[in-house]
Amino acid sequence: MKIREIKIGKVSIPLKKPFKTALRQVNSAEDIIIKIISDTDEIGYGNAPPTAVITGDSQDSVIAAIRDTIGPKLIGMEIDNMEAIMATLDTAMLHNHSAKAAVDMAVYDLFGKLHNIPLYKLFGGYCNKLTTDLTISVNAPDEMVRDSLEAVQAGFTDLKLKVGTDVAMDIERVKAIRQALGQDVKLRLDANQGWKPKEAVRIIRRFEDMGLNIELIEQPVRAHDFAGLKYVTDHVDTDIMADESAFGPYEVFQLLAMRACDLINIKLMKAGGLHNAVKIANLAETVGVQCMMGCMLESKVGITAAASLAAGRQIITRSDLDAAVLLAADPVAGGVNFAKNELWIAEAPGLGITDIEGWQEIK
Template sequence: MKIKKVTISRENLELTRPYTIAYDTFTHAENLFVLLETDTGLVGIGAGSPAEDVTNESIDACEKVLKEQACLLFEGLDLVDAVSRLKTMETKMAATPAAMAAMDIALYDLMGKALDRPLVEILGRVHTAMPTSITIGIKSLDEMLAEADEYTGRGFRILKIKIGMDVDQDIERVCRLRVHISKDVRIRVDANQGYDMDQYKKFLAGTSEANLEFVEQPLHVDQTASMAGLSEDERNFSMADECLHNPADAYALLHPPRPFGSFNIKLMKCGGIALGLEIAQIARRCGIGVMWGCMDESRVSIAAALHAAFASPATRYLDLDGSLDLARDMVDEGFVIENGVMRLTDRSGIGVRILH
């Protein structure tokens, strides 16, 4: 089976609900799509959603490298040889991990289709179902509570609250939310690097009775070393996100005293399924729990992340809501969400169906 054609396309996917985090407001998501067509009629699909503020890659740079390298590296290759080119991509596309993720996902999708098996079964299934959080951006207290009511009304039992712009307001919002919702609804928060150390300690003290799950990336990546000033419990309560891109970062974050007790793996940060699972394996060997997260992404890459998550024993949490607020997408299927619980379908590959 040979790859006879590589197609790259770019789509601007509007959000139905714009949202704000500590450093930006988002109204749409530009995604890149890769189609790998074979001489047997099978088509593998991948998608990438660059986050320039996180990985310093632009959508233009990702599109350029895909158009320059994808055809050169993969057209005309047998599928077996193409899979081995994933390692070549780590060099050729190192500066554009979202572009690398799009190719990686397309190849894994094609591999699953060639074997007529869901990808998770090829990788080695560990999990069958797991709840995901759903995210509420930074907004007024009343708006936050109304959105929380909407999501819990739809069956979601884990809310992720964006914080990091005003620590006093954050404490008030989180504490009010805890009182407002049912005790069986979990709350996790994401500061997106918005705090300094004093603000983070103030937030931890002010929300100590709110029964939070964890805090994602409280400090700027440049301040990771200062996490040593926290207690072991406080560091274990904190999760690495923006400071964790690749396996080398994962190893660096293991040096004692470990600054974080858990890792957030995103395919768009690390370059796809292969490297995501490598980070998860590092975490597993060192007793670090993993959450699989996302940007604003097509259902393509969300499904791919879920296959990887369900194939890793280190997986403890999901935060894979990135396609839920897209006004349109290029695919459907891939996974189902019922009362906030995610499951994969039994379709081959990553399970998505291309819409025409």
């Protein structure tokens, strides 16, 4: 099976509610979805949601990178020669991680179809079911309380609260939500780089002193501030997770060597795809650091790819794969199945995706 053609398209999917973080507000998912077509007419699907404030990738840059640089280098390559394909993908151009991730997952999809194996089994087959948290956007405390109660009533037992816009307000937000929910619901906080190191230590210690029972704090400081992240990790009891800091394998190696965090958040759009995400999982497993499988605002194509890796590997102990739940519609036929806070991995070959409703090709 050889790569014959790469088609680039897009889908626009409204969100149920605006998605608000310390970095951005999004009202709809504007996703690039590609189709890699083989000489046997099999189709591999890949997905990239442009997230300029985190990855630096825009919709136009993803399209141009695949169409003009990455794609032409892959035409004619054997799907079975994954090592050569991934080496070509990595070296085709610097950065452009989201574009690379879309191509990577489409290639893996074809590889699974070629060998008639679901990707979660290719990655280790540890389980076929995951529990995901649900993200609560940063808003006024009463609105976040209402959204949190709705999430729990819908069956979610783990919530990720977006904070990082205002320290005093963040305390009020978290306090109000914990009081409303009681102690049984797990709360994770994501500051999206919103605090300074000493400020982060003060607020996290305040959470601890108030008995708010926070499971973990995600990316409290700026992405490049590895020393600041280590400072926070060393001066609080709550587990600290690296997200934007943990971009690819090299950055994760540095973080682990410094002991700068307690947990790693793996995202395909940061890593550049599944093959680099596997490297991150291997590094973390070597030193006994657990991982979360996270996402941007992928459609179910990207979520299925991420869930396949998470289900395959034991070191990935947590999932933040709620993007498809946040969308008001699901144009993707096949792939992972959702039941409340659970994701069931498809047993079909590859990603198990068969069609994308409303997919518009970009010439």
